[in-house]
Amino acid sequence: MQPKIAYFSAEFGLSESLPIYSGGLGVLAGDHVKAANDLELPLVGVGVLYRRGYFQQRILEDGSQDAQYPPMNPEELPVQAVLDGHGHPLFVEVPLGNRLIYLRVWQANAGNVPIYLMDADNDRNSDQDRRLTDRLYGGDQETRIAHEVILGIGGVRVLRAIGFEPDVWHMNEGHVAFLALERIREYSAQGVSFETALEAVKASTVFTTHTPVPAGHDQFSFELMDRYLGDYFWQLGADRAKILGLGRHNDKFNMTRLAFQTASKVNGVSKLHAEVTKELFHKWCPDIPPQDIPVEAVTNGVHTETWLSPELSELYxxxxxxxxxxxxxxxxxxxxxxxxxxxxxxxxxxxxxQRMTERLSLPNLQNVLTIGFARRFATYKRAYLLFQDLDRLERIVNHPDHPVAFVFAGKAHPADHPGQELIRRIVEVSKMEGFQGKVFLVENYDMNIGRHLVQGVDVWLNTPVKPMEASGTSGIKAALNGVPNCSVLDGWWDEGYNGENGWAIEGKTEGGRGYQDWVDGETLYRVLETEIAPLYYRRGEGGVPHDWVTVMKNSIRTITPEFSTARMVGEYWSRAYAPVAERGRRFAANNLEVAQRVGAYKQFVRTSWDSVYIQDIKLSPHEDGTRVQACIRLGRIWHADVRVEAVGSDGHGGIWKQELRPVTENAGGKYLFECDYPNRIEVWRKANANIRVVPISPDFCNDFELELTSWGTNWR
Structure with missing residues (x-):
């Protein structure tokens, strides 16, 4: 029987008719559940029905953004009420501080995949509490923690109320990580110890992190945690310090840290993002090299049929x-x-x-190279890069033989003033004499506008600060429509670019932001002037730009299959869902026998680890290499419960490892381990090699699950 999946997300971009998404995270979640439907996987989504959505954007005459939140009536949305066993609207209760919140449950559908959405706007709540689920990412820290309590704790309770029993719990970003605490509470209510409950929960949980941007990782003060969850902590079977320790980082409670510590599989959303995430998470456990931080990569994809133009669909x-x-x-x-x-x-x-220009009320651009840039106006996405040298840009857009037009769209969060300033600047430039009719800003960006843009522009532009774009998906949507990308080699494009399916900007990572902007901007101007525009206007018989169409075909052929949600969700299934479901079942079997054993073993190792240390490391010439010997005190820990290995730099950003074997045991828990290193002592020292000890178990989900390491210090 296929394992059942619960997919929790703060936002879902199913269609523009249900505006409970803000950008890439939500649209990715919507595409994920659509792909699960196509693949006939037993998956359900869990989220929130925001009664005022994200926001409706109006651009005023001076370029400033006006954010409006018109109320939405569920009766007019593509959702239906979920009913309880008596035919009445289903409600669940969620603790919030010293009170209860009552959440009505609605259901949206992606084909046969249901998405359950919680809504606080009902007469069982106070007027103040009815507003809790009004706005996506709205309000202050107190509103945010309330949202995340509703998402995590409320979401678990919704699934229990409808009778859906997941084998795998997928946390799509840390916003939903309180679901782990609720599941621990459930076990505690059955008399299961905290340590055993934590292992059972961890065994059946997957966590996907989506951003290296600090603002994307929610964290709350301990005072706020106490105020909103203090009356909940005691129900988890552990003291406050142990529970807060699951998310503790820099004297705050970090939701990403909580998710990381309560999941057995953790992944980033591109290969490059996984490496960046390892560096980010390395700060939590500095004794573990970034290369060993257990984060995998499942690169994002898009739902082909959602984003493909009807014209190309017919052609295909x-x-x-x-x-x-x-x-x-x-x-x-x-x-x-x-x-x-x-x-x-x-x-x-x-x-x-043509359909795009008509729908977006743009002038006739049929014979003008038209470049699209549409996404959230976060500053790291650098919408301003194009405007660094207005004189040069003016020459590009007004070139007598190959003119260029730019179409921008996107929203800036109402609290993001630098992002709103980018919008104002685009409007300002669009009104300058040299740019009128060549630079456009389309207001109120949503999935419908996005669909028209990725289908209708000629080139898709993306200029993030490398490596801040975890993946990005808008460029994939463009590519499957035959729209080549011109992008910084970041996120998915770092994997997708092959030299013939678009254009690349290397993306400077050294130097300050000003230097990076200048270099990347110069590269962008040069590529536009000398490569993209001349190629676009090189026409053959009948006015067809055959060389350009070759790039279009290469883009479609190489990018569409590799970056589809069909591939992505299939990869989640084989690499995460199936193995985690099996692990969860194994840990839960026989009254949580494995979970109990692992929890007890971890407690033993933690309390014993302070006595583990490497007393002495000896290097000596040996045949063609070096004999490495380490005298290690393990105390109460058995030598078979640790791995002793030499670790050094490979000189190319990676590390090499070589395991040492135990050769003698002395009194007092002391052991001699050794190995034969195949190079001379000088090579060992050049590689900054060292010896480390880590606790291991065949029941661990990775070698560094306990985040404990002992490194050598004494050499001779």
Whole structure:
């Protein structure tokens, strides 16, 4: 039987008709559940029905952003009320400080996949509490912690109320991590110890982190935690210090830290992001090298049928295999794109472009290279990069032989004043004499506008500060529509770019922000002037730019299968869901036998680890290499419960490891370990090699689960 998955997310971008999303995280979540439906996976989503959504954006004459929150009536939304066993609206109770909040449950659907949404706006709550679920990412820290209590604790209670019993709990970002505390509370109510409950919860949980940006990792003061959850802590079977320790970082309670400590599988959303995340999480456990931090990579994808233009869909129906929508993730499906006549593909794109300009009330841009930039106006995404040298930009947009137009769209969070300043600056530039009719800002960016843009522009532009773009997905949506990317090599594009399917900006990572901006801006101008624009205007018979269409085809063929949610969710299934479901079942079997054993073992190791230390390390020449010997005191810990290894730099940003074997045991828990290192002593020292001891167990989900390490200090 397939394991059942509960997918928790603070936002879901299912369609523009249900505006409970703000950007990439929510749209990714929406695409995730749609792919689960396509693959017929037993998955349900859990989120919040925000009665006023994110916000509706109006751009005023001076370029300032006006955020409006019109109320939404659930009766007018694509949701339905969930009913209890008596046919009445289903409610769940959630503790919040010294009171209870009553949440009504609604259901949206992605095909056959239900998404359960909680709503505090009902007459069982006080007027103040009815406003708790009004706005996505609105309000202050108190509103945010209330949202996350509702998401995590309330979400678990919703699933219990409807009778859905997940085998795997997927936390999509740390916003939902309180679900782990609620599951521990459930076990505690059955008389299970905190340590055993924690292991059972951890064994069946997956955590996906989405951003290296600090603002994306929620953290709360301990005072706020006490105020909102103090009456809840005692129900978890542990003292306050132990519970707060699950999320403690820099004297705050960090929700990402909580998620990391309560999940057995943790992943970033691109290969580069996984490496950046390892560096970020290394701060929590500085004795473990970043390369060993247990974070995997599952690169994001997009739901092809949601984002594909009707013009190209019709073309694919004519030229690809009849079942291509069911074989999106198979690269062979897209080989036949090369056989589509150039004029047909170009004509389909021009039709999509015409539809875009009409829908977005833009002038006729059919014969103008049109570049799109649409996303949240966070400063690290650098919408300003294009405007560093206005004289040069003016020459680009007004070039007599190959003019260029730019279409911008996006919202800045109402509290993000620098982001709003970027919007104002774009409006200001668009009104300058040299840029009128060449720079446009489309207001009130949503999924519908985004769909028209990725289908209709000629090039998709992305200029983040490397490596701050965890993945990004808008460029993938453009690529499957034959719109090539021009992007900093960050996030998914660092994996997707092959030299022939778009254009790359290396992305400076050294020097200050000003230097990085200048170098990347210069590169962008040069690529626009010397590569993109000339290629676009190089026309053949019938006005078809054959060389440009070659790039379009390469973009479709190489990016669509590899960066589809069909591939992504399939990868989650094989690498996370299936193994975590099996692990969860094993830990829960026989009245939590394995969970109890692992919890007790960890307690023993933690209380004994202070006595573990490396007394002496001896290096001596040996045949063609070096014999390495380490005298190690383990105290009460058995030698088979640790791994002793040499660790050094490989000189290329990685590390090498070589295990030492125990050769003698002395009194008092002292052991001699040794290995033969295949190089000379000088090479060992150049690699900054050292000996470390880590506790291990075949029941651990990774070698560094306990975050305990002892390193050598004495050399001879």
């Amino acid at each position: 129906n004519q030229h690809l295999a009849y079942n291509w929508p069911r074989a999106v993730a198979d690269p062979q499906t897209w080989v036949k794109v090369e056989e589509i006549p150039d004029d047909k593909l170009w004509g389909a794109h021009q039709s999509a472009k």
